[in-house]
Structure formats: C-alpha cells, structure tokens
Amino acid sequence: MSTFSAPKGTYDLIPPESAKYLAVREAIAAPLRNSGYGYIETPGFENVELFARGVGESTDIVTKEMYAFETKGGDRLALRPEGTASVLRAALEANLHKAGNLPVKLWYSGSYYRYERPQKGRYRHFSQVGAEAIGAEDPALDAELIILADQAYRSLGLRQFRILLNSLGDRECRPVYRAALQDFLRGLDLDEETRRRIEINPLRVLDDKRESVQKQLTGVPLLRDYLCDACKTYHEEVRELITAAGVAFEDDPKLVRGLDYYTRTTFEFVHDGLGSQSAVGGGGRYDGLSEMIGGPALPSVGWALGVDRTVLALEAEGIALDLPAPTSVFAVPLGDEARRVLFGKVTELRKVGVAADFSYGAKGLKAAMKAANRSGARYALVLGERDLAEGVVQLKDMASGEQQPVSVNEIVAELEARLG
Numbered sequence: 072m073s074t075f076s077a078p079k080g081t082y083d084l085i086p087p088e089s090a091k092y093l094a095v096r097e098a099i100a101a102p103l104r105n106s107g108y109g110y111i112e113t114p115g116f117e118n119v120e121l122f123a124r125g126v127g128e129s130t131d132i133v134t135k136e137m138y139a140f141e142t143k144g145g146d147r148l149a150l151r152p153e154g155t156a157s158v159l160r161a162a163l164e165a166n167l168h169k170a171g172n173l174p175v176k177l178w179y180s181g182s183y184y185r186y187e188r189p190q191k192g193r194y195r196h197f198s199q200v201g202a203e204a205i206g207a208e209d210p211a212l213d214a215e216l217i218i219l220a221d222q223a224y225r226s227l228g229l230r231q232f233r234i235l236l237n238s239l240g241d242r243e244c245r246p247v248y249r250a251a252l253q254d255f256l257r258g259l260d261l262d263e264e265t266r267r268r269i270e271i272n273p274l275r276v277l278d279d280k281r282e283s284v285q286k287q288l289t290g291v292p293l294l295r296d297y298l299c300d301a302c303k304t305y306h307e308e309v310r311e312l313i314t315a316a317g318v319a320f321e322d323d324p325k326l327v328r329g330l331d332y333y334t335r336t337t338f339e340f341v342h343d344g345l346g347s348q349s350a351v352g353g354g355g356r357y358d359g360l361s362e363m364i365g366g367p368a369l370p371s372v373g374w375a376l377g378v379d380r381t382v383l384a385l386e387a388e389g390i391a392l393d394l395p396a397p398t399s400v401f402a403v404p405l406g407d408e409a410r411r412v413l414f415g416k417v418t419e420l421r422k423v424g425v426a427a428d429f430s431y432g433a434k435g436l437k438a439a440m441k442a443a444n445r446s447g448a449r450y451a452l453v454l455g456e457r458d459l460a461e462g463v464v465q466l467k468d469m470a471s472g473e474q475q476p477v478s479v480n481e482i483v484a485e486l487e488a489r490l491g
Contacts, residue, residue, distance in 0.1 A: 080187070080195030082379075086397070092198065094392050095381050096180055099200040099223040103178040106219060108202055111177040113157040115184075119147040124363050125156035125332055127272065136185040150184035154201045155332070155357065155373055156364065162205055163366040173206035174371070180378075192348030192380050201354075203373035205361075210305055213336040213356055213372050214312035220340060220352060220374055221318045227381070228390045232351060234318065235339045237326040238306040239274070240298050241358070245334075248297035249273060259287045274327045280347075293324040302335060309336050332357040336372065342380075344387030351384050352376030396447035399490055400427040403439040405455040412479065413454050413464070419483045425490055443469065450486065454479075 077083055084092055104110075119139050126132050138150040151157050158177055162168060167175045180200045187193055202219070204212050217234065224232055240248060256269045256276055261284065268275050277288065298306070313320055320338075328337050337355030345351070354374025361369035385392065402417050404410040413429070420427040428446055430439040436453075443451045453465040453474075463476035466485065477485050 078195070080189035082194060082196070090394050090397070091382055091392055092378055094394055095227065095378050096200055098227045099376050099381070100178060100180065101226070102219045102222045103202050106176070106215065108176040108178040111158055111161060111179050112181065113151070113161050113179070115182065116148045116150050117157055117160065119149045121156050121160055121364060122149055122152060125360055126153060127332070132185060136187055138184050138186060152183055152185045154179055154181065154183065154199060154375055155203060156360070158201070158203050159205060159360060159366070159371065160364060163361065168206050168367070168369055174204040174212060175206055176204050178202045190348065192345050192383055194379060198378040199375040200378060201373060201375035203371060205371040206369045208358065208370035210308035211312060213309045214316070216354065216372060216374055217313055217338055218316045218318055220376060223376070224340070224381070227385060227392070229384055229388060231344060231388055232340055232342045232384065234320040235323040235326050235341060236310070236320045237323050237337050238295065238298060238302055238335050239327065239333050239337050239355070240294055240302050241334050244297055244299035244302055245294070248292065248294050251292045251297065255291055277325050278327045295324050305335055328353060328355060332360040332363065334358045338374070340376065342384040342387065345380065345383055348380065351380040396449065398426050398428045398446040398448045400425055400450050400452060400486055401430070401443035401446045401448035402427065402452045403430045403436065403443060403454070405436060405453070409454040409456070409459055412459065413452060416452065416479070416482060420486060423483065423487055425486055449490070452482065
C-alpha cells in the first residue's frame with residue numbers, strides 16, 4: 072500500500088464514480104456550446120496581482136484562502152481560486168474583443184484552489200464549469216446565462232434548486248448606498264476584522280454567514296432602495312426576460328456574492344438539500360473588471376457552477392444518472408491464435424465506434440468471463456480452437472445468457488447492427 076494519500080481537503084475521481092462527474096460537466100457545457108460559447112482553457116496559476124485587483128484585496132479569497140507562492144525567478148504567483156479573472160485576462164491578451172464580434176462568448180472547465188476548512192461540499196481543490204460573455208451590456212445576455220444554467224440543471228433531472236436574484240447597482244448609485252450602509256454598520260457590535268471590512272467593502276458584511284452578525288442586520292439599508300433609474304430599468308428587464316422563459320427565481324435583496332467585481336445583476340443557485348454549503352453555483356455582471364486589470368471598458372457577465380456540489384445535489388434528490396456502460400463488448404480468447412484474431416476484431420470494433428475491451432493476461436475461461444461480467448459489457452465474444460477451425464466466434468448476450476456462433480468475418484457488422 073502507498074505511504075502517500077491525497078492532500079487534506081482534496082479528492083481523487085476514480086471509476087466508476089468519475090463517470091458521474093464527466094456527465095455533469097457535459098450536461099452543463101451542452102447548452103453553452105449550443106448558444107455560441109467557445110471553449111477556453113487557462114493556466115492553473117496566474118500572477119497574484121490579477122486576483123488581488125480583480126477578485127478584491129479585502130475578500131476572504133485573497134486575504135485568507137489563496138494559495139500564493141514565489142517562484143525561483145522571484146515571480147509572485149497564485150493557484151487560481153476562481154475562473155473569471157483568468158478568462159478575462161486571456162481574452163484581453165489575445166485581443167478577442169478586437170475581432171469585431173461582441174460579446175466574446177467563452178466557456179471553460181477546470182480545477183480551482185482555495186485554502187478553506189474542509190467539509191462536505193467545500194474542498195480545497197474543486198471543479199467548476201463556467202461561462203463568460205465579454206464586451207456587451209444587455210439585459211438579454213444576463214437572462215441568457217441564467218436560463219442556460221437552469222436548462223443545464225434541469226437536463227440532469229434536478230428540481231429542488233432555487234435561483235436567487237439581486238442587483239448591486241453601478242458606479243452611479245452604489246456609492247450613495249455604500250455610505251448609508253457604512254453608517255448603519257458602524258453602529259453595530261462587530262469584531263475588529265469586520266469593522267475593517269466596513270471601511271474597505273461594506274457589502275461583504277451582508278454576506279457574513281455568522282448568526283451573531285446576521286441577527287444585527289435587521290433593518291439594514293437595502294441596495295434595491297438606492298438603485299438609480301437606469302439600474303432599476305435594467306434589472307426589471309432581466310427579471311421579465313427570465314420570467315417569460317418560464318424560469319422561476321426569488322428576489323434576494325441581501326445577495327452580494329463573495330467577489331468584489333460584481334455590478335448590477337447578481338445571482339446564485341442554491342440547493343437546500345446540501346446543508347450549510349447550499350450554493351451550487353452563481354455569477355453576475357462585472358462591468359468594471361476589465362478596467363481593474365488594465366484593459367479597456369468591457370461590460371461583461373458570467374457564472375460558474377460547481378461540479379462537485381452539483382453531484383451532491385443529485386445525490387440529495389436521489390437522482391441516478393443514466394450513464395452508458397463503459398464497455399459494450401468484451402472479448403475472451405482461448406489460446407494464442409484466438410488471442411491474435413480477437414485482438415484484431417476488438418481493434419476493428421473500436422474503429423467503428425463500438426466500446427470494446429479485451430481479456431488481458433492470459434486468463435482462463437472462468438476468470439475471463441468474470442472480468443466480462445464486471446465490465447458491464449452487453450455482449451461477450453468467446454473464441455477457442457474449435458471455433459477457429461470452423462471460422463466462427465461465440466457471441467454471448469450477457470443479460471440473457473443466450474449464445475450463438477457468428478462468422479468471424481461478420482462479427483463486427485453483426486455487433487454494429489445490434490448496438491445501433
């Protein structure tokens with residue numbers, strides 16, 4: 072047994088469980104690919120300053136949770152704690168916004184890293200699928216992304232999730248609200264760290280999950296009461312478009328999310344079957360992020376959905392995904408010549424798209440058929456010396472147990488026809 076184990080707060084994806092994660096990733100990505108979003112992949116680490124500027128220096132992600140390190144060359148890097156800043160950085164670096172077709176619509180999938188206290192639904196290494204629409208300010212774009220996420224979850228069979236929706240205003244109306252909120256918060260009994268946060272980013276106090284803080288927020292000023300006319304009109308159109316699409320949501324005036332770059336539309340997908348870690352995904356509009364990281368003004372919107380938490384949500388609802396068996400045909404050779412012939416047929420089957428496996432290691436018939444059973448294959452091919460002499464292979468239906476000889480030269484076509 073190995074003396075090593077996975078680092079604390081991480082996990083390994085191992086068959087057959089890993090097939091469930093792949094299916095979730097595919098389900099989330101499918102509606103994006105169908106809506107003009109192209110795939111992007113960024114490095115697993117970036118310059119620390121990208122996240123400090125973009126995510127926010129006062130956020131827990133940057134101050135407490137980021138894995139930061141210095142390279143031998145003296146560069147300060149960090150494992151990516153989220154995807155938006157990296158995707159926007161890559162889009163700007165490649166000048167995708169200058170190609171003349173805005174918005175630039177991108178989707179991604181990958182691993183992210185935060186130093187947090189490990190618990191169910193919260194890991195130090197986790198997987199997300201995300202989408203970003205860069206370079207356009209349009210309520211229809213915000214609505215599109217919310218609708219696509221809803222579509223993805225429903226395609227998996229999830230029903231017990233809720234969509235929380237809010238507007239965080241813009242540069243015109245948020246400063247007025249910020250001042251009112253700070254006045255209110257300064258009068259509360261809060262610890263020193265939270266008091267420092269009031270001065271840097273008071274909206275983050277609304278997101279504090281501690282009961283001692285939440286109890287004191289009764290009567291707190293709400294941003295919706297301070298929205299300018301433009302933000303009110305924008306938010307109302309987002310709400311109308313989502314409603315017209317038949318997507319249910321709940322207005323949550325205290326929803327702020329954990330990142331500094333959000334403006335206007337912000338939303339979260341929550342599943343009450345997951346306990347305290349109920350958020351399965353979320354996102355919003357981030358019109359000023361490009362300028363924060365040194366780019367031009369590019370109003371944008373996006374989201375990230377947690378693969379790990381989506382799998383937990385499926386388990387909470389008792390949903391078993393209909394996953395195809397990894398193997399459709401399992402070949403069992405008996406003897407050296409049969410081994411050569413069947414290996415060739417397995418290669419042919421794979422070339423025409425049939426999932427096929429082979430009994431490796433010169434197993435006897437009994438052990439090989441046990442392996443065929445464990446593979447989940449629908450059919451087994453058994454070839455012995457007598458079969459070779461007659462030019463046939465035994466085709467066994469693993470469910471019914473029925474077995475019949477089929478010409479060696481016709482077996483590929485026969486299996487193609489049976490498996491559709």
